[in-house]
Amino acid sequence: MKKLILLFAVVLASTACFAGSKSKANKDTKQWRYEIECAGTGTAGTYVVKVWSYSKKQAVATNQAVKNAVHGVIFKGVAGGSGCATQRPLAANPAVEYDRADFFDRFFADGGDFQKYGSATGVPETMKVGKEYKVGVVVSVYKDNLRKALEQAGVIKGLNSLF
Secondary structure, three states: OHHHHHHHHHHHHHHHHHHHHHHHHHHHHHOOOEEEEEEEEOOOOOEEEEEEEEEOOHHHHHHOHHHHHHHHHHHOOEEOEOOEOOEOOOOOOOOHHHHOHHHHHHHOOOOOHHHHHEEEEEEEEEEEEOOEEEEEEEEEEOHHHHHHHHHHOOOOOOHHHHO
8 A cells, every 4th residue: 555655656746747847838938038040941831940949947948949930930030141031920910919819829739739830950059048048949830831720710811812
């Protein structure tokens, strides 16, 4: 019986540890503290960006890179450089993030659809900045597919709505 109680305590403690790590990652991500820049040219319909994420834990910043990159393409756009032009955000109106909060909460949730629209490549670059880590990760964002999904969900207007 003591072994069973001890086993239960170990499982409960490890579950709480992992839940705390996920909640920390989500708390850091909800603040949307990142920088995004062009990292080169990709295939047609793709942006290759470098996203710099901040967190007190290096692994948290690394794991949030794709989420931050997709968020940046939708709401911030991508600064030019490294042989590519500046790209405007997919959402012309930044208020759409708050107007459609129900959609974006699900979209950017752990295991959410954002994962379909980006993939990290290469080795992360890490710097210590004060008490936090600044981690740079190169991410390919499939912007044509992302735009199409946001248009179908009614989040952004289609390009042909301009004519």
